[in-house]
Amino acid sequence: MEVGIGGAYDCTNIVRKPVVCGVSALGMDHTSLLGDTMEKIAWQKGGIFKRGVPAFTVPQPDGPLAVLRERAEQVSCPLYLCPPLDALEDGAPPLTLGLEGEHQRSNAALALQLARCWLQRKDRHGIGELRVSRPSLLCQLPLAPVFQPTAPMRHGLRDTEWPGRTQMLCRGPLTWYLDGAHTCSSVQACVRWFRQALQRRKGGPEVRVLLFNSTGDRDGRDPVLQTPSPPRDLLSHPVASSGASVLREAAAVHVLVTGSLHLVGGVLKLLDPSLSQ
Structure with missing residues (x-):
């Protein structure tokens, strides 16, 4: 069960005794509700912790990690x-x-520990053979078990699909890159994924298009969204028709859609109408 917003005051707390809890990488999101610092957001996220219920988290900045630890101790x-996915491999x-996307390795490491x-708590078999654990370099928290993922765990990671998250769809000469990233850190991760995906593509004339939308209380003026020194070959076409000739001459067009889950969802409905049925 995924928390809606935050944790401390989320309706999912109606579950008083969950089996296990997890906190993924924190980011600046929903600041009007959760607070304007990572530490305040960490306090809210720690609201899902329950007495005696194991919880796991991934590496976080020192301040937020200390808050999570204090919330757990309380x-x-x-x-x-x-531990990083490398340790399990x-x-x-x-x-x-x-x-x-490289950031999905952090999510996968958390998912494996939760699974x-x-x-283990349900007395099931096939939980993975334990290995010798390495000490935590952060020293703020004990390290979760280092184990060998089982075949079903491997298959689960391999077969996972998440529409609108680091998703690629090919439509003729157009390749759509869809990611609902909407925080500074997630947009940065999205850009890294987009660049890595393009490096695997063949050469030839190509055009890169960005479809971006920011909603709610998110600040579109954030430096991560700015281009302080555009590349020399970057052509800006604020009106779609002005870039039509460039698109027609390109051998490939790469369209990155990000910034809002609402935008990504709308584009997905156009690309795959079956999703709205």
Whole structure:
């Protein structure tokens, strides 16, 4: 079950005794409700911790991580830091992720710990063979178990699909790159994924198009969204018709759609009408 907004005052707290809890990488989002600093947001996120219920998180900045630790201690919640995915791959075949982007490795590491803990607390078999754990470099939290992911876990990571998240759709000469990133950190991760995807493409004349939308209380003036020194070959076409000739001459057109889940959802409905049925 995914929390809607924050954690401390979210309706999912009606579940008084969850099996396990997890906090993924924190970002500046919903600041009008959660607070205008990462520490305030971490306090809200820590509201999902429950007495005696194991919880896991991924590496966070020192300040927010300290807040999460304090929140866990206040309710006697055992909180663990997820080791990187590399540690679980050590000496075994690399894990294949269905979701692209380097940042998805952090999410996968958290998902594996949550799955293993759930199976363990439900007395299920096939939870993965434990390996020798390496000490946590952060020293703020105990390190979660380092184990060998089972075949079903590997298949789950490989077969995961998430429409609108690091998703690529090819439509003739157009390739659409869809990601609902809407915070500074997630937009940065989206840009890294987009660049990596383009590096795998063949050469030839190409055009890159950005469709971006920012909603709510998000600040479109954030430096991450600005281009202080545009490349020499960058052509700006604020009106679509003015760039039509450039698009017609291109061998390939790469369209990045990001900034808002509403925008990505609307584009997906146009590209794949079956999603709205």
